[in-house]
Amino acid sequence: MNNTIRTNFSSPSIGRILSKPITSSSSSSSCCSSLTTPRIKFRRRYHSYQHPAPGSPFTKAESAILSASLLHVPSHGFSNAALSFGARDANYLDISVNMLPRGVFDLVHYHLATERLRLGDKIDFRKPENELPEGLRNLSIPAKIRVLCMERLRANAPIIHRWQEAFAVMSLAGNISASMSELAKLSDEIWFLAGDESHDTTWYTRRATLSAVYATTELFMTQDNSKDFEATWAFLDRRLHDVKTIGSSVSNVTSYLDFTVHAFANVLRSKNVPFF
Amino acid sequence: MTTRRLSPLLAHLRCQQRSQFSYTSPSTLHARRLVSTGAANISETRSYPKSRPLTEKEREFLQNAIRVNQAGELGANLIYEGQYAIFKRDPRLKSLIRHMWDQEVHHLETFNKLVAKHRIRPTALRPLWNVAGYALGVGTALLGEKAAMACTEAVETEIGGHYNDQLRTLLDMLKDDKDLLQHGELKELIDTIREFRDDELEHLDTAVEHDSKGAEGYDVLFNVIRGGCKAAIWLSQRV
Numbered sequence: 409m410n411n412t413i414r415t416n417f418s419s420p421s422i423g424r425i426l427s428k429p430i431t432s433s434s435s436s437s438s439c440c441s442s443l444t445t446p447r448i449k450f451r452r453r454y455h456s457y458q459h460p461a462p463g464s465p466f467t468k469a470e471s472a473i474l475s476a477s478l479l480h481v482p483s484h485g486f487s488n489a490a491l492s493f494g495a496r497d498a499n500y501l502d503i504s505v506n507m508l509p510r511g512v513f514d515l516v517h518y519h520l521a522t523e524r525l526r527l528g529d530k531i532d533f534r535k536p537e538n539e540l541p542e543g544l545r546n547l548s549i550p551a552k553i554r555v556l557c558m559e560r561l562r563a564n565a566p567i568i569h570r571w572q573e574a575f576a577v578m579s580l581a582g583n584i585s586a587s588m589s590e591l592a593k594l595s596d597e598i599w600f601l602a603g604d605e606s607h608d609t610t611w612y613t614r615r616a617t618l619s620a621v622y623a624t625t626e627l628f629m630t631q632d633n634s635k636d637f638e639a640t641w642a643f644l645d646r647r648l649h650d651v652k653t654i655g656s657s658v659s660n661v662t663s664y665l666d667f668t669v670h671a672f673a674n675v676l677r678s679k680n681v682p683f684f
Numbered sequence: 685m686t687t688r689r690l691s692p693l694l695a696h697l698r699c700q701q702r703s704q705f706s707y708t709s710p711s712t713l714h715a716r717r718l719v720s721t722g723a724a725n726i727s728e729t730r731s732y733p734k735s736r737p738l739t740e741k742e743r744e745f746l747q748n749a750i751r752v753n754q755a756g757e758l759g760a761n762l763i764y765e766g767q768y769a770i771f772k773r774d775p776r777l778k779s780l781i782r783h784m785w786d787q788e789v790h791h792l793e794t795f796n797k798l799v800a801k802h803r804i805r806p807t808a809l810r811p812l813w814n815v816a817g818y819a820l821g822v823g824t825a826l827l828g829e830k831a832a833m834a835c836t837e838a839v840e841t842e843i844g845g846h847y848n849d850q851l852r853t854l855l856d857m858l859k860d861d862k863d864l865l866q867h868g869e870l871k872e873l874i875d876t877i878r879e880f881r882d883d884e885l886e887h888l889d890t891a892v893e894h895d896s897k898g899a900e901g902y903d904v905l906f907n908v909i910r911g912g913c914k915a916a917i918w919l920s921q922r923v
């Protein structure tokens with residue numbers, strides 16, 4: 409965890425190493441890397457059905473390295489080793505890893521962002537019922553939320569034994585706000601894909617509640633040894649049921665937060681992250 | 685032929701309405717209304733040819749514009765609701781306010797749908813607008829019919845001007861994209877705002893016809909309420 413904070417080099421020569429795969433690199437110094445320019449903060453704004461959405465918040469080079477690195481996470485964890493292997497696989501020099509502004513956190517963030525955007529390709533309840541898969545038709549909104557949560561959590565399965573490391577990286581001071589924002593975006597995505605059309609204060613309560621439910625379940629899943637994550641799905645069902653029966657009372661939300669904080673603290677202590 | 689006392693600003697808005705935008709005759713109003721309501725349907729899958737990507741700045745403008753419009757229409761609804769609560773025993777005022785309120789309901793429903801459709805975060809200050817709008821409606825109605833009309837005049841002047849500003853920005857945004865002005869999402873938004881702007885100006889006319897300017901302390905009332913609207917718009921664009 410000691411190498412997640414990095415300096416953002418602005419030397420054009422290093423930038424060039426990253427901007428082009430080494431196999432096709434030329435020695436001309438025509439331009440600097442796009443990585444050295446400040447990145448546009450990916451914020452969901454006006455969602456259009458006619459105008460293409462802005463592209464990925466990651467540059468081409470970053471995406472190439474990070475997607476290759478993710479394949480090494482099961483064996484090397486969310487670590488610089490995984491990044492170096494990934495860079496090599498994507499035909500970049502090892503040193504190009506230094507250009508990732510936030511190092512290992514970028515790897516975590518890449519996983520979160522790509523899986524969030526992929527969710528809608530897998531399941532989209534806004535489609536007409538007859539275009540949905542057999543078992544997913546005529547579901548209630550809570551049932552849709554449940555299916556979407558499960559689908560997203562399943563995407564963590566290949567790296568679930570490493571996900572606690574990701575939690576530790578996300579909880580470092582400089583990464584907390586980006587991590588929380590990613591959680592909020594996922595929660596918004598799930599409500600959107602479930603066909604929610606709220607436009608008043610319930611918009612906020614729904615997203616806040618789901619964020620809490622999802623975060624606690626995701627955490628639970630890292631400690632789940634049951635077959636096919638049965639225990640996790642049962643845990644998710646209990647959380648969703650609690651939300652439904654207790655309603656949106658404040659004490660309910662705070663008890664979730666309380667649980668999350670404690671479970672989270674335990675994970676961090678086990679990872680030797682200074683906490684409190 | 686009646687001679688109305690129009691504020692200079694009203695004349696200014698009217699002038700813009702004629703020169704820049706097509707006039708909405710009542711007969712086409714209903715048809716247009718159906719179109720614009722349909723356009724705001726989230727589940728509707730009408731597809732347009734893919735157009736140019738919107739810039740970050742344009743997307744931010746659209747997001748803020750739709751959020752502030754939703755908040756504004758929410759406020760307007762509550763003002764009329766408040767006035768209605770006081771005037772409902774007066775048959776003449778009752779139907780007059782009910783008519784304007786009904787139009788505001790349509791405005792709000794349209795922007796509610798647009799908020800959901802375009803995934804815009806609704807205003808976080810809803811509880812505040814709930815209280816403030818209703819209180820303004822009841823409060824001015826208690827001061828009497830003319831004060832209520834002065835309130836309507838101030839609010840509708842601000843909202844009408846605000847819609848005109850948005851139209852200007854939108855038309856400027858699309859000045860190099862002639863096809864986007866002919867059909868598509870943004871054209872529908874322009875039509876919707878234009879239609880609502882006309883409704884707001886109608887409310888403004890109604891208020892002036894009912895002697896809003898004869899209200900006691902008109903100048904103070906008018907300016908305080910307009911200032912409040914400006915502050916509300918400023919806040920809703922941000923929060």
Ligand SMILES: [Fe+2]
Pocket residue numbers: 757760787788791880884
């Ligand atoms: Fe209105």
Ligand SMILES: [Fe+2]
Pocket residue numbers: 760788840883884887
């Ligand atoms: Fe109005």
